[in-house]
Amino acid sequence: MSATPLLELRGIDKSFGPVQVLRDVTLSVHEGEVTALVGDNGAGKSTLVKCISGIHPTDSGEFLFEGRPVSVNSPRDAAALGIDVVYQDLALCDNLDIVQNMFLGRERSNGLVLDESAMEQMAAETLVSLGIRTVRFLRQHVASLSGGQRQTVAIAKAVLWNSRLVILDEPTAALGVAQTAQVLELVRRLADNGLAVVLISHNMNDVFAISDRIAALYLGQLVAQVRTTDITHAQVVELITSGRSGALGHAEPSALGTGSDATTWGAVR
Template sequence: MVAPIIELRDVRKSFGPVDVLKGVNLKVYPGQVSALVGDNGAGKSTLIKGLAGVQPYDSGETLIDGSPAHLATPKEASRLGIEVVYQDLALCENLDIVQNMFLGREETHQGTLSNGEMEKHASATLGSLSVRTMKSVRQKVSSLSGGQRQTVAIARAVLQKAKVVILDEPTAALGVAQTEQVLNLVRRLADQGVGVLIISHNLADVFQVADHINVLYLGTMVAQLETKETNNNDVIGYITGLKSVEPSAAGAAR
């Protein structure tokens, strides 16, 4: 069986007297899409912030490629190959695609920006993901559609040689065609061997693109399911608390 890129074991996080994560287990595999679902307040954002190094877990174990890791800062998470695409995308509308993809990580030569090299690398990255919807990598982000902006944000993560890309509600507020474009891109990303963790409230999107579905309920991982072996009603049951904790979720993940 393929070894996970990321494995969380019994991770916990509290804010004062409130226990937000209560011993959560999770695995993310190379070349596969894992979905994380749950109602508002389930702990999804806190779990992701721990992986991103924004809010380190209080306890538990984080393994990257089988080795213990302490994700104390976003820079450390990025160094270990974890990139997060947040819902707001963190793009600068007044800059072009190349400038956004290298924002804060610009390539230089003898103190001068290597614009030609950055443009070449940006184009190659978009090409590797079979992205053909951009007229030019020198387009301003302000001229792009929602789906195209999501594509730029994902390509920026790929450009950093990410082992795992975490996508926070990547299809929120997108139309049907743009949603299909982004989901196809997510699948192509996994086909390149990248581990993808997608957080979404849209179960139709989850069932279309995910290999595994992880359900959080009030800080507890109540189910870890193979997508092809479950259905919409079962997942909704776990999300709403109508179905009880699965044995596999209560112990080690999958």
């Protein structure tokens, strides 16, 4: 693993009108690692991801990629860097098959017709490279897939386009035990193959099972980023709920304010 983070955010602020959603967020994400981004509802996780992916412009702060300052003002800018987000709704089309979904909007053509064989080959190679064995027929419609299979297709779609950083928003939500295990194995494999992975999850068992680092957001501030082996389950819960756990987090629990200010923050995710 390189000592230089693939992605580094420094002092990121973001407000929507009078409501400040992110305050001085500093985050580093390394290749070959899974960084779990945790926080309660209203902590700012979704807003931070949308800033990274270019959906929301930041108000201030630095955005570095491979140690170089860059500007990410749109999803196109993020995609050019190799940043891809797999949202909880997966953004898959039920009426299309696996290959069509993986190439949606980026279809390969041979003259005036689609190059179906090339797309099938690329899709198959991607699935094989990720060790995905739960999908048996590439022309199967997504509507007929299980929740776990849908998640693997969405992740494979991101990897197909040479992504270097994949952000996964609650990838195991609403999955059964067996399907969750399959998806977690795939997420771990992404990092083992050299990609940087950011995992957003409320499931602490998942977080501790596959993450290398844990970054905790509390009311819009990143209160701690530590190696998973250096923190306990109870400490993570304390960081999520109070922004502080022993020497970790805020020096003073009241640093973010109380009363109406805290109520306003709680309304933002």
